[in-house]
Amino acid sequence: MDTYTFLGPEGTFTEMALLKVPGAAEAVRVPSVNAAAALAKVRSGECDAAMLPIENSVEGGVSATLDAIASGQALRIIREVIVPVSFVLAAQPGVDLGSVVRVGTHPHAWAQTRIWADRNIPNAEYIPVTSTGAAAHALVSGAPDYQAAICARPVAERLGLAILAENIEDNSGAVTRFVLVARPGALPEATGADKTTVAIPLPEDRPGALMEILDQFATRGVNLSRIESRPTGQFLGHYFFSIDADGHIAEARMAEALRALHRISPQIRFMGSYPRADAQVPEIPAHTTDRVFDQAQRWFDGLLAE
Numbered sequence: 365m366d367t368y369t370f371l372g373p374e375g376t377f378t379e380m381a382l383l384k385v386p387g388a389a390e391a392v393r394v395p396s397v398n399a400a401a402a403l404a405k406v407r408s409g410e411c412d413a414a415m416l417p418i419e420n421s422v423e424g425g426v427s428a429t430l431d432a433i434a435s436g437q438a439l440r441i442i443r444e445v446i447v448p449v450s451f452v453l454a455a456q457p458g459v460d461l462g463s464v465v466r467v468g469t470h471p472h473a474w475a476q477t478r479i480w481a482d483r484n485i486p487n488a489e490y491i492p493v494t495s496t497g498a499a500a501h502a503l504v505s506g507a508p509d510y511q512a513a514i515c516a517r518p519v520a521e522r523l524g525l526a527i528l529a530e531n532i533e534d535n536s537g538a539v540t541r542f543v544l545v546a547r548p549g550a551l552p553e554a555t556g557a558d559k560t561t562v563a564i565p566l567p568e569d570r571p572g573a574l575m576e577i578l579d580q581f582a583t584r585g586v587n588l589s590r591i592e593s594r595p596t597g598q599f600l601g602h603y604f605f606s607i608d609a610d611g612h613i614a615e616a617r618m619a620e621a622l623r624a625l626h627r628i629s630p631q632i633r634f635m636g637s638y639p640r641a642d643a644q645v646p647e648i649p650a651h652t653t654d655r656v657f658d659q660a661q662r663w664f665d666g667l668l669a670e
């Protein structure tokens with residue numbers, strides 16, 4: 365049976381995402397304090413896979429995760445999970461809203477509750493915590509320097525905390541996308557509704573390099589669903605692009621795009637091809653289907669054989 369790690373402790377949104385993976389509820393689940401610690405457990409073999417947040421519909425990419433999977437020993441995304449996120453403000457029973465002067469939570473939870481916080485606790489100071497779950501647990505078993513935590517309702521209830529406010533997210537309907545990351549192995553099979561994630565360092569001092577990169581997808585009819593630039597950390601102005609593209613590496617248009625990208629940026633990192641959580645089949649332009657690529661290849665092989 366697989367052993368999983370996740371951004372813990374128990375009660376985070378990441379744990380909720382992990383529990384949606386078939387078999388994970390019965391498997392061994394080891395909490396980690398951050399993305400780097402979770403991935404270290406996968407790289408060392410202590411755990412088989414790590415569930416981590418990668419993108420939310422309000423804030424965009426989760427830098428800590430994007431950076432941790434894009435560097436170091438190669439890893440692969442093998443699945444994505446989408447979870448609706450709704451937040452509560454929780455405190456020890458007896459604490460009222462008026463006495464909340466500091467609030468502890470994960471940076472992404474704070475970013476998604478700004479409007480509510482500005483209206484209801486405008487003077488409250490934000491204390492960053494490693495996760496929403498950790499912020500809630502500390503109210504019960506630690507001595508945190510905040511009076512209330514922004515977290516998921518189930519963890520607040522399980523810990524016996526009082527709910528001071530609920531549905532405090534700025535955008536109802538916000539979702540967060542999580543990915544399950546494993547050591548390289550057999551790729552998940554193509555389903556026809558897949559995503560491929562790559563990290564592409566931008567070639568230096570090359571006018572139009574980004575356009576050249578994007579063009580490789582565009583000319584092969586590959587749609588992009590996320591593109592993020594992240595500093596490589598090597599020196600100022602050196603960036604890599606983290607990209608999600610519709611399709612599987614087993615499909616000709618994606619394979620051709622990746623081959624071309626390797627010529628432009630040889631340090632490109634393939635981060636995996638895996639089924640889309642929404643199972644939505646992308647529209648493939650007629651001149652970029654596998655059949656058409658195959659016909660072109662046979663035509664070309666014929667020319668050489670003449």
Ligand SMILES: O=C(O)C(=O)Cc1ccccc1
Nearest residue numbers: 376377378470472473495496
């Ligand atoms: O802190 C958590 O519970 C997490 O899993 C990270 C997170 C924070 C805010 C929205 C979605 C995920």
